[in-house]
Amino acid sequence: MTAIALQPRVHPAVEGGLQLEVTNVSRETESIVSITMAAPEGGRLPSYVPGSHLVVQWGNGVNAYSLTGSGNAPSEYSISVLRVGEGAGGSLAMHRLCVGDRVYVARPRSAFAPASTATHHLLVAAGIGITPVLSHARAAVERDSTATMIYVHRPDAGAHVAEARELLGPGLIALVECTDRGSFQNVLAEALITQPVGTHLYVCGPVVFMDAVLEEARGHGWSSARLHSEAFGAAELDAGEPFTVHLARSGVRLEVPAGVSLLETLETAGQSIPNMCRKGICGECVLPVLRGAPQHRDLYLSEQEKAANNTMMSCVSRSNDPELELDL
Amino acid sequence: MPPAAGNGLEPGFRGVICVSFGSSDDTALPDTNGQPRYDLHFESATAESLSELKSVLSGSRVGVRLILAGPPTDIRAAAAAAADCGLLGEEVTLLPQETGPRFVYCPHCLTTTVDEAAGTEVKCQGCATTLTIADHFSRRRGAYLGYSAHAEEAA
Structure with missing residues (x-):
């Protein structure tokens, strides 16, 4: 391992991944930068499914960002990062990256793939949610399928607007930009009742925005298998309050500080917890809870399972009580 | 109509x-x-x-x-x-409807045969092979899978 002074150890989430070099940094808007990375020795990077994300290490933390390319035989990976002042610090670290910096990344992961049976794709993005949606649009253009895009952004503050416009043609057959809520409501309502049979809908943006779009679609008879949303567009989780975990079987007590996940704490203590996305999506790192009320912050457990308080996702969830007891 | x-x-x-x-x-x-x-x-x-x-x-x-x-x-x-x-x-x-014929797909000659008899075997209309009708149903073809009957028995 080559010495990287800024990154003392490889985070478990990017282990077995790639070490890339920043080849370009460009400002999209006042608060969004695009970062392009390539293999230091050049050459092709692993292909990825449209809508995939890249887990990037910053200091001792990791964050997932959507890749904006089509994913077909890429020689570089591009992500766009919105600066979030009150986040854990990942977006600020990304904004400090310069050309020539080395970063550890995991191999791209797909959690927002286009449906192979779709006859048309209706893409809906708000703000920084454009990133995976742009990937879908590029893929539609390259793969001879068709897409319609609705993009909601602040006036004069839309990232990747020029690239989206350039894609217009036989693949991206329509691009509707909305800069106010009212016009978006009308555009969406019209789009939802005029899509050919076989269309799938993909939405990425703030959680409230996605929920509203999905609810309206269901109201217009869209079955849930046609609806796809990308949870990674959600704001980064806050650092949370410190708490204690008591491992009942091994009789160990561990302190989980603010800004460090339960999963990381357990790993540091030598516990091996199966895990994959580390974002509360995949459900791999589920742990049995014997006592205490977890603060559920995952997107995996159902409302009922969360209320039962006997399982939790150790990657993102924390505790409402000062101490949790786990069956470990 | x-x-x-x-x-x-x-x-x-x-x-x-x-x-x-x-x-x-x-x-x-x-x-x-x-x-x-x-x-x-x-x-x-x-x-x-x-x-x-x-x-x-x-x-x-x-x-x-x-x-x-x-x-x-x-x-x-x-x-x-x-x-x-x-x-x-x-x-x-x-x-x-409760009863009715079914389609059987022959993977040997890629023909689909109508089975009226509801038995366990049917003769393929494409290659005349006697097909055993498997439980496997293809929603894409709308047909059950057939395969050459007694194929495993030594010729």
């Missing part, structure tokens, strides 16, 4: 399309709960009737639902055509 391809369907239809085959009575189809409804009737699932169904479906919009009633072979063939148009399983309701 059936209208010409897509003629009777208003553009952008998002209601319920009810298709019956053979002797199935339209009135056997369930109430569509106040949703706009469009009825079609065909004698059987022929290339022509399936093409008309596809034409109707391609004129409709997301939100549409499909109900298929009749002999299993016909509604399975229609369901496969609907899936080809992009309809999802949860958007299609199958109302099969």
